Amino acid sequence: MEAPLPEPEPLKVLIDALRRLPGVGVRSARRMAYHMLQHDLAGADRLSRALADAVHNLGHCSRCNSFTEGDLCATCANPKRDESILCVVETPADQNMIESSHGYKGLYYVLMGHLAPLEGVGPAELQFDRLLKRAGDGVVQEVILATNFTAEGETTAHYLAELLRARGLSVSRLARGVPAGSELEYVDAGTIAWALMERRST
Amino acid sequence: MEAPLPEPEPLKVLIDALRRLPGVGVRSARRMAYHMLQHDLAGADRLSRALADAVHNLGHCSRCNSFTEGDLCATCANPKRDESILCVVETPADQNMIESSHGYKGLYYVLMGHLAPLEGVGPAELQFDRLLKRAGDGVVQEVILATNFTAEGETTAHYLAELLRARGLSVSRLARGVPAGSELEYVDAGTIAWALMERRST
Numbered sequence: 345m346e347a348p349l350p351e352p353e354p355l356k357v358l359i360d361a362l363r364r365l366p367g368v369g370v371r372s373a374r375r376m377a378y379h380m381l382q383h384d385l386a387g388a389d390r391l392s393r394a395l396a397d398a399v400h401n402l403g404h405c406s407r408c409n410s411f412t413e414g415d416l417c418a419t420c421a422n423p424k425r426d427e428s429i430l431c432v433v434e435t436p437a438d439q440n441m442i443e444s445s446h447g448y449k450g451l452y453y454v455l456m457g458h459l460a461p462l463e464g465v466g467p468a469e470l471q472f473d474r475l476l477k478r479a480g481d482g483v484v485q486e487v488i489l490a491t492n493f494t495a496e497g498e499t500t501a502h503y504l505a506e507l508l509r510a511r512g513l514s515v516s517r518l519a520r521g522v523p524a525g526s527e528l529e530y531v532d533a534g535t536i537a538w539a540l541m542e543r544r545s546t
Numbered sequence: 547m548e549a550p551l552p553e554p555e556p557l558k559v560l561i562d563a564l565r566r567l568p569g570v571g572v573r574s575a576r577r578m579a580y581h582m583l584q585h586d587l588a589g590a591d592r593l594s595r596a597l598a599d600a601v602h603n604l605g606h607c608s609r610c611n612s613f614t615e616g617d618l619c620a621t622c623a624n625p626k627r628d629e630s631i632l633c634v635v636e637t638p639a640d641q642n643m644i645e646s647s648h649g650y651k652g653l654y655y656v657l658m659g660h661l662a663p664l665e666g667v668g669p670a671e672l673q674f675d676r677l678l679k680r681a682g683d684g685v686v687q688e689v690i691l692a693t694n695f696t697a698e699g700e701t702t703a704h705y706l707a708e709l710l711r712a713r714g715l716s717v718s719r720l721a722r723g724v725p726a727g728s729e730l731e732y733v734d735a736g737t738i739a740w741a742l743m744e745r746r747s748t
Contacts (some may be wrong), residue, residue, distance in 0.1 A: 348642055348645040348646040349620075349621055349638075349641060349642055349645045350619075350620035350621065351613075352604060352613055352614050352615040352619070352620075353615065354596070354599045354600040354603045354604050354615065355600060355604060355613050357596045357599065357600070358593075358596040358597060358599070358600040360596070361589065361592045361593040361595075361596035361597075362593065362596075364582075364586055364589035364592070364593065365578045365581070365582070365589075365593075366577055366578060366581045367574065367577070367578075371639075372569065374638075374639055375568060375569070375639065376567045376568060376569075377600070378613075378637055378638055378639065379567070379568045380566075380567070380597070380600075381600060381601070381604055381613060382658050382659070384566055385601055387563065387566035387567075388597045388600065388601050389597070389598070389601055390563045390566070391560075391563040391564065391566065391567075391593075391594075391597055392593075392594045392595075392597035392598040392601070393563075393594075394556070394559045394560040394562070394563035394564075395560060395563075395582070395590045395591070395593055395594035395597075396591070396594040397556045397559065397560070398556040398557060398559070398560040398579070398582075398583060398590065399583070399587055399590050399591055399594070401554075401556045402554060402556050402557060402583055411553075411554055411557050411580075411583060412554050413554040413555065413556065417552075417554070418551075418552035418554075419551055419552065435580055436551075436576075436580055437573075437576055437577065437580065439551060440550055440551055443550040443551045444550040456584050457584070
């Protein structure tokens with residue numbers, strides 16, 4: 345949607361730049377620009393500097409591929425983590441979710457995406473060779489595949505499982521089932537079907 | 547929500563800065579940061595520069611208070627606009643909506659907000675004196691109040707109407723009624739009530 349009134353060039357450029365954020369359309373971008381310029385010039389300035397700083401100073405951890413300032417991220421450098429288990433996730437956000445469960449003390453590998461052949465994201469783009477080298481360091485015994493339970497996440501998990509098993513590693517996947525605290529009436533049928541199939545004797 | 551895993555400082559600062567955008571919570575901010583850093587470094591760089599540029603080069607039009615690079619915005623500088631009518635809107639976005647109706651050829655005044663006493667936004671903060679001076683230039687004959695039809699917008703319109711009428715100006719408000727192309731069944735009762743009250747003989 346082109347604005348019907350002529351907009352000053354810096355405003356146009358800013359709205360365009362904001363639209364590149366995920367989930368931001370032209371209406372939100374315009375609202376964000378107006379808000380920043382009218383009510384939060386300090387915030388705009390801060391965001392500008394934060395972006396520049398992050399672009400220049402953040403890289404990927406040489407071990408787990410997550411974002412880090414130095415060569416090794418704080419998690420990989422932590423001697424208290426169990427080095428024999430590696431948990432493979434799609435994004436740092438997923439990594440944070442697993443960490444907040446307090447149920448995992450091993451290390452991570454962050455794919456930074458999932459297989460999406462139609463969008464041109466294959467094993468090469470996700471650098472599967474790096475993961476295989478990392479998992480094959482002789483210390484890692486088990487790899488937990490914690491990619492999402494979406495079509496892309498499942499495909500990625502299947503593909504990786506074969507590669508990792510061929511290298512003699514024990515491979516597991518997060519359990520599927522009814523979410524904690526949920527009432528069966530409000531759980532979708534697919535989840536119930538999985539929970540039935542993978543039922544456990546008590 | 548603090549991330550359970552230690553995050554590198556530039557990432558933390560960036561997520562914090564993104565949260566100041568309207569409508570962006572910590573989850574979206576984190577998603578935006580990850581996306582930019584992983585998939586769109588060029589976009590991050592562009593946004594950083596666009597923000598800095600906009601902060602430094604954009605000001606308010608001395609006539610209509612909208613954003614502009616110079617002293618006068620392109621709309622106010624346009625000699626083809628009817629100088630005898632002034633349309634008062636809350637934001638440049640509203641101004642764009644009115645312009646896209648192709649039903650208005652006069653000039654604008656952009657309040658950049660609405661009265662919200664509880665948030666500390668009163669007549670002084672919205673610089674009503676500037677609007678009164680602009681409307682009282684002797685050329686403007688009619689002021690159309692096109693603030694939103696929300697509680698705050700209506701309050702702002704009522705307040706301004708009294709001030710403007712006291713200065714001998716003709717003041718009008720956008721018509722309320724059933725939206726174009728809508729079926730009565732799906733229009734809310736308040737709108738129907740207004741449309742009945744303000745019915746026109748044909």
